[in-house]
Amino acid sequence: METIKPDSDQLHNSFIYEEDHIDNKADVAAFIPELICGVCNYILKNPLECKVCEKPICSDCKIQWFAKNPNHCPFCRSNSQFDKVNRITRNLLGKIRFTCMYRDKGCKEVHSYQDIFKHQESCPTIIFKCESCNYVGHTDNKQNHNCITYLSQQLKNVNQENQKLKTMFQSTKDKTNIFGTKLFYFAKLNQHAFYDFETLKWSSFKVFDRKISEGKIVVLNKQFILIVGGYESETFDWSSDVPSSQIIKFSIPFRKFKTIGEMMNNRIYFGIAQEEDEIYIIGGSLKGSDLKQCETFNTTTKQQQALPQLSQAVRGPNCCTFSKRYVYTVGFETQGNRTSIQQLDQQRGSWQIIHIMAEKKIWLVGLHMLNAETMIMFGGQAIHDNNLKFNQIIKYKVSNNKIIPMEQQLMKADKFFFNNQNIYDKESNSLYSMGRDYIHKISLDKMSCFIPDVGYVEYYSQ
Numbered sequence: 001m002e003t004i005k006p007d008s009d010q011l012h013n014s015f016i017y018e019e020d021h022i023d024n025k026a027d028v029a030a031f032i033p034e035l036i037c038g039v040c041n042y043i044l045k046n047p048l049e050c051k052v053c054e055k056p057i058c059s060d061c062k063i064q065w066f067a068k069n070p071n072h073c074p075f076c077r078s079n080s081q082f083d084k085v086n087r088i089t090r091n092l093l094g095k096i097r098f099t100c101m102y103r104d105k106g107c108k109e110v111h112s113y114q115d116i117f118k119h120q121e122s123c124p125t126i127i128f129k130c131e132s133c134n135y136v137g138h139t140d141n142k143q144n145h146n147c148i149t150y151l152s153q154q155l156k157n158v159n160q161e162n163q164k165l166k167t168m169f170q171s172t173k174d175k176t177n178i179f180g181t182k183l184f185y186f187a188k189l190n191q192h193a194f195y196d197f198e199t200l201k202w203s204s205f206k207v208f209d210r211k212i213s214e215g216k217i218v219v220l221n222k223q224f225i226l227i228v229g230g231y232e233s234e235t236f237d238w239s240s241d242v243p244s245s246q247i248i249k250f251s252i253p254f255r256k257f258k259t260i261g262e263m264m265n266n267r268i269y270f271g272i273a274q275e276e277d278e279i280y281i282i283g284g285s286l287k288g289s290d291l292k293q294c295e296t297f298n299t300t301t302k303q304q305q306a307l308p309q310l311s312q313a314v315r316g317p318n319c320c321t322f323s324k325r326y327v328y329t330v331g332f333e334t335q336g337n338r339t340s341i342q343q344l345d346q347q348r349g350s351w352q353i354i355h356i357m358a359e360k361k362i363w364l365v366g367l368h369m370l371n372a373e374t375m376i377m378f379g380g381q382a383i384h385d386n387n388l389k390f391n392q393i394i395k396y397k398v399s400n401n402k403i404i405p406m407e408q409q410l411m412k413a414d415k416f417f418f419n420n421q422n423i424y425d426k427e428s429n430s431l432y433s434m435g436r437d438y439i440h441k442i443s444l445d446k447m448s449c450f451i452p453d454v455g456y457v458e459y460y461s462q
Helices: 008-013 025-035 059-068 087-095 116-121 147-175
Strands: 047-050 056-058 082-084 097-099 110-112 127-129 136-138 183-188 191-196 201-206 216-219 224-228 246-251 256-262 271-275 278-282 294-298 304-307 315-322 326-333 338-345 350-357 366-369 374-378 393-397 402-405 423-425 430-434 439-443 448-450
Touching: 025 087, 047 059, 047 087, 056 059, 110 116, 183 216, 183 224, 183 430, 216 271, 224 278, 271 326, 278 315, 278 326, 315 366, 326 366, 366 430, 374 439
Parallel strands: 271 315
Antiparallel strands: 047 056, 047 082, 097 110, 127 136, 183 191, 191 201, 216 224, 224 246, 246 256, 271 278, 278 294, 294 304, 315 326, 326 338, 338 350, 366 374, 374 393, 393 402, 423 430, 430 439, 439 448
8 A cells, every 4th residue: 555645734734633623612612722732722732731830732842842942831931841731631632523624525524532633544535546456545646546557666566575585584594503493401400501503502500599300391482491390399209299280481581480370280200292382291190100191281372271191101201293183102101011102183082002112111212203104212211120221213103003123223322301392403304302411313314313513411510
């Protein structure tokens, strides 16, 4: 839409309130003299009043007057300040109703003191709209309007804007790498640390307001994280102490905590996955007992929603999602003494065990869905065998329920508390995952695995 440009007389008149345009003059005539600006002699516009003599003045008139007479009231000549007018004056102005300044062109609308200017800016009697090209402008421009000229200019404007956006995008792409605003983050007691994939550096700091251990971390962006659950004490016994159910939002720049919600029940060692605004909280343990409870928490609406319970309670599950429909979890069933893969089909509304890993009794396994049919699992920790950690990589085919061990392995054995923080780099088809001790890069094309130069995860860095 082109900007309407009235002539100078119209521009002048459209920014003042004229007595000749008062529609209900008989009703308001008694107090009109009290509403006249003593500088321009028009009805007050955006009025202020002198704090000494209490006489009103238009805000524009006050600016023009003070430009020549700094800080001196035009009425009492005192060195005074101005403030908004009193409520009585505002109420009286609100009683006045004005006819449109284009009434001589046929406009019959009447509006309040507050609304008349807004109407006059787009009064239908002075607006011309071309049915052929959708040009909108002042009626004075109607005879000179040419559709081809107008559309050519619009196309030129669009091309110029596109070029600006391309330049901005390229500049941003050159300055940042493929990870954008992605972080790896952890918090333990009052120790916080994060690895920024833009600066390729670790940063660490202490926060003494709250000390939280074993809480799950959800990275929202470079400004905020969520800490879900955990213990707020330096010493705890996970088999007997009751963990927190709070969902806490933490500002990284300001290092401030804010509780924004709660899980439906207290738990520890639960699985967590994120898909857009939805946080999936799966299973977990409480006082040594494993749980089946599952739920979602929406980070935008702060609303919770219960999900169907797991087919079997599992300890230390890790989770991943696919296409907002499927949720997968891998964890150890203490009752069955086995590790299982369970799938939730949210359209069907129930969990089912889709695979039993008979030879493996492990938990804290890293997960990632490559596509609708293929999941990779990596690392993990043995339930027995002195908590042995693994460096294996397994490919699981959902369609035919097959486990395929890969020849490639992680360079370092590790377990994965932070599986929900996995970062997938589409350009290199690689997955970055933060383990308990290392950051791992897994090249998915050749399944080669190596630890990038981002360094060892220092949990107690100063």
